Amino acid sequence: MTAWPLLLDTLPQVQRERLFTLAGERDFPAGGTLFDEGGVADRFWLIRSGEVALDVYVPGRRAQVVETLGPRQQLGWSWIFPPYRWHLGARALCPVRTWEFPAAEVRELCTADTELGYELMLRCAALIADRLQATRLRLLDLYAPHGSVPS
Amino acid sequence: MTTVPVPYRVTAASAETADCVSLEVTPVGQALPGFTPGRFAMVYAFGVGEVPISVSAIGGGHRLVHTVRAIGAVTGALCRLRAGDAVGLRGPYGVGWDLDAAAGSDVLVVAGGIGLAPLRPVVRHVLGHPGHYGRLRVLIGTRAPEDLLYREELAHWRRAAAQVEVTVDRPGPGWRGSVGLVTTLLDRVDTRPDRTTALVCGPEVMIRHTARALLARGLPAHRIQVSLERNMRCGTGHCGHCQLGPLLLCRDGPVVGYHRTRSLLAVREL
Amino acid sequence: MIGRDGLTALVEVLRARGYTVVGPTVQDGAIVLRELESAAQLPYGWGVDLEAGQYRLRPRTDGAAFANAAGPQSWKTFLHPARVRQWTAERVDGELVIEADDTPPPRFAFLGVRSCDLRAVAVQDRVLTAGPHPDPTYRGRRSGAFLVAVECTEPGGTCFCASMGTGPAAGPGYDLVMTELVDDAGHRFWIRGGSPEGTDVLAELPGEPASEALRTAAVHAVASAAGRMGRTMPDTDLHRLMAETLDAPRWDDVASRCLTCGNCTMVCPTCFCTTTEDVTDLTGNHAERWRVWDVCFNLDFSYLPGGPVRASPRSRYRQWLTHKLGTWYDQFGSSGCVGCGRCVVWCPVAIDITEEAAALHDWTRRAEDGAS
Numbered sequence: 001m002t003a004w005p006l007l008l009d010t011l012p013q014v015q016r017e018r019l020f021t022l023a024g025e026r027d028f029p030a031g032g033t034l035f036d037e038g039g040v041a042d043r044f045w046l047i048r049s050g051e052v053a054l055d056v057y058v059p060g061r062r063a064q065v066v067e068t069l070g071p072r073q074q075l076g077w078s079w080i081f082p083p084y085r086w087h088l089g090a091r092a093l094c095p096v097r098t099w100e101f102p103a104a105e106v107r108e109l110c111t112a113d114t115e116l117g118y119e120l121m122l123r124c125a126a127l128i129a130d131r132l133q134a135t136r137l138r139l140l141d142l143y144a145p146h147g148s149v150p151s
Numbered sequence: 152m153t154t155v156p157v158p159y160r161v162t163a164a165s166a167e168t169a170d171c172v173s174l175e176v177t178p179v180g181q182a183l184p185g186f187t188p189g190r191f192a193m194v195y196a197f198g199v200g201e202v203p204i205s206v207s208a209i210g211g212g213h214r215l216v217h218t219v220r221a222i223g224a225v226t227g228a229l230c231r232l233r234a235g236d237a238v239g240l241r242g243p244y245g246v247g248w249d250l251d252a253a254a255g256s257d258v259l260v261v262a263g264g265i266g267l268a269p270l271r272p273v274v275r276h277v278l279g280h281p282g283h284y285g286r287l288r289v290l291i292g293t294r295a296p297e298d299l300l301y302r303e304e305l306a307h308w309r310r311a312a313a314q315v316e317v318t319v320d321r322p323g324p325g326w327r328g329s330v331g332l333v334t335t336l337l338d339r340v341d342t343r344p345d346r347t348t349a350l351v352c353g354p355e356v357m358i359r360h361t362a363r364a365l366l367a368r369g370l371p372a373h374r375i376q377v378s379l380e381r382n383m384r385c386g387t388g389h390c391g392h393c394q395l396g397p398l399l400l401c402r403d404g405p406v407v408g409y410h411r412t413r414s415l416l417a418v419r420e421l
Numbered sequence: 422m423i424g425r426d427g428l429t430a431l432v433e434v435l436r437a438r439g440y441t442v443v444g445p446t447v448q449d450g451a452i453v454l455r456e457l458e459s460a461a462q463l464p465y466g467w468g469v470d471l472e473a474g475q476y477r478l479r480p481r482t483d484g485a486a487f488a489n490a491a492g493p494q495s496w497k498t499f500l501h502p503a504r505v506r507q508w509t510a511e512r513v514d515g516e517l518v519i520e521a522d523d524t525p526p527p528r529f530a531f532l533g534v535r536s537c538d539l540r541a542v543a544v545q546d547r548v549l550t551a552g553p554h555p556d557p558t559y560r561g562r563r564s565g566a567f568l569v570a571v572e573c574t575e576p577g578g579t580c581f582c583a584s585m586g587t588g589p590a591a592g593p594g595y596d597l598v599m600t601e602l603v604d605d606a607g608h609r610f611w612i613r614g615g616s617p618e619g620t621d622v623l624a625e626l627p628g629e630p631a632s633e634a635l636r637t638a639a640v641h642a643v644a645s646a647a648g649r650m651g652r653t654m655p656d657t658d659l660h661r662l663m664a665e666t667l668d669a670p671r672w673d674d675v676a677s678r679c680l681t682c683g684n685c686t687m688v689c690p691t692c693f694c695t696t697t698e699d700v701t702d703l704t705g706n707h708a709e710r711w712r713v714w715d716v717c718f719n720l721d722f723s724y725l726p727g728g729p730v731r732a733s734p735r736s737r738y739r740q741w742l743t744h745k746l747g748t749w750y751d752q753f754g755s756s757g758c759v760g761c762g763r764c765v766v767w768c769p770v771a772i773d774i775t776e777e778a779a780a781l782h783d784w785t786r787r788a789e790d791g792a793s
Contacts, residue, residue, distance in 0.1 A: 006338055051328075051329065053330065062324060065322050065326075065330050066330065067330050067331045067335075068318070068328075068329045068330045068331060069335075070329065070335075070338070070339045071338075071339050072338050072339060073335075073338050073339070093327055094327075133360070134331060134332035134334060134335060134360075135332075137332055137356060137357070137360055138320050138331075138332055140356060141294070141320070142263060142264065142294075142320075142353070142354045142356055142357050143263065143264035143265075143292075143293055143294035143298065143320065143353075143354065144294065145170060145222065153554040154507050154508070154521070154554075154556070154557060155507065155508045155519055155520075155521045156508075156510075156517075156519050157519070158516065158517040158518070158519060179516065179517075197510060197512055197517060197708060198510075198512075198699065198701040198705060198708040199699065200697075200699045201697065201699070222726045223726060235515070236515070237512070237515060237516060237517040238517075239510070239517055239519055380725065381723070381725065381730065382722070382723055382724050382725060382730075384695065384696050384697050384715075385695070385697070386554075387552070387553075387554035387556070388552050388554065388752075389548070389549055389554070389556055389693065389695065390694060390695045390696065390697075390715070391693065391694030391695070391715070391717065391744075392694070392696070392715070392722060392723070394740070394744065394748070394752075396664075396743075396748055396751075397664075397747075397748040397751030397752060398751075398752075399752055402552065418667050418668075419736070420730060420731045420732065420733060420735075420736030420739075421667070421730075421731075421736070421740075
């Protein structure tokens, strides 16, 4: 397994390079905000190092972290679908290095190069499905006191 | 006589979390030889009953540590024991982690909740044999930061060059680490599927999900070892309770290759 | 060859050698295994009518002692008892003193071990003593036991040992083996030794060498019994059949009839499952560990924190049958079924193991036909 971001891991090199022509390096300081709930989802990131927390704002309480993302993982998919608005907030837990991709250009590339677009969307769908599965399992509260746990 | 417990004395009882206690036990007289990482003992709480517990440490002087979670009458009684109290032990039973099979390869430990307990001696063994194994990675999923076992020891493992990643389901205030299912940590580590042995223990749902994620990353099923749980009364393969299809888990397990259990775990109520 | 007087002498010789002789007797309307003080207690002149869910004694005019197929009990009652105290523990000044129950095992002589049951003993030998942790209770009772086998000449309506390859001729493992013959020449037993001690015992019995005619008649009687079995197990690889039918709809069908009472496990001569009971006295300083027969049909049997693994009757019947006919091979190298038919007889709703296996077999064949 290479150290490529998972989204691009199995993408043919030609397509990967075409995508990367659109990307720029972008770093965030610890505590930095990548986006807020409801903001315009006009970009996404592939994390190179560091950790980003996805949170939900709850009045009267600290922002509730629902999941964190780290190296090789993709941050953001709200840019894929209208109305292109973030559903959660994202904050850097430590200094974070990323490749940042502009959403509009990537969507245009996908439209122009449908083969690349299909491959990219397949991978996005797989990542979304994977996170949905993980979320469902977390709903089970696997490690709860009454749970079935090897002793 | 493997049906009769041997007296041991609790020489240290330390609370790991709100409901987990590590009991260090030492034989009063005759010791039970032969414990290896992943094997288990039937631990007897006087007058209450017996439960199967994997060893969470194998020390010198025949000392053993069992990390027990209070979830029933017997485990509750064991968790109330203090240094100086008496327990009975039978064992060792079952098949432990196949560390010979992991020799020369990277070792990927994936633990969920108290599933870290039977894996702790593996980590200690690997760290104690530098050069025998490739890179050591320890991925731990737990419910909340306060449920994390062996916190101080994890720091020691990190200093000893193991990559240790922890993720929780429910971060409290002040938690600066990862949040999410333990499999999310697999994305973060650079696994070499052709030269990695994975050792997985936790709730069965977590084991199935983790094993699938490992297969998806290219690990062959026979390089994935899982530790499974079923009701056990005897430990000696005679009571019939711990059957999982063709397996008697007290005898053929609790550690079994995923290639032998994959289809069995998919059958409901097997 | 011995006559009825030889049988009388056999019980006397075995008792004189210190054995507790156990054999079939008539009690409570059934052939029951119990201690014999004399051969007169044997069920001379009693036969049985066996059907699914039905057991009836029937008088015989020929006076045969062993022409009555398997009764409700098997020898596991004596070798692997339903309740065993394994150890006692005392707490003395904070110390645990745990002592194995060292009651000396009784020395049994079993008179009238049918071929199916002889195989069942061999199966339990493997289950309980072949692994790295031989069971001390079973080993103690088994190692001192003297087995007098009886070949079957009169199978019952629920018998199917012939199709399991476990009878009606006796396999190895006996000290003595008898074939009972009642005909114009009288009531006789062709008896042979199978061990040095068996040969010694045989030498003490009043008898005479068996004639060629007697041997031929005995062999013929056993061979003809093979053709008169009331049931037949389907002629297929049952081990494989069980592994391939875990999702067969037949399990729902049988689950709709099964009461999960566990009678089949109680009467089965190979079912070995147990659980433990820990008891204390009122002072709290004395504890005992008892091992008792358990039943895979009980909900508690598969209990894990959170609940039983096998909650549905479907899964519990499936566990019993697939273990008996299938996964037993994986665990212990043979089938767990010896074809005695007891589970068929004593099922209160007449579930028939051969019928269930046949239905699963039919299902796989239909599935294959459908796929081709």
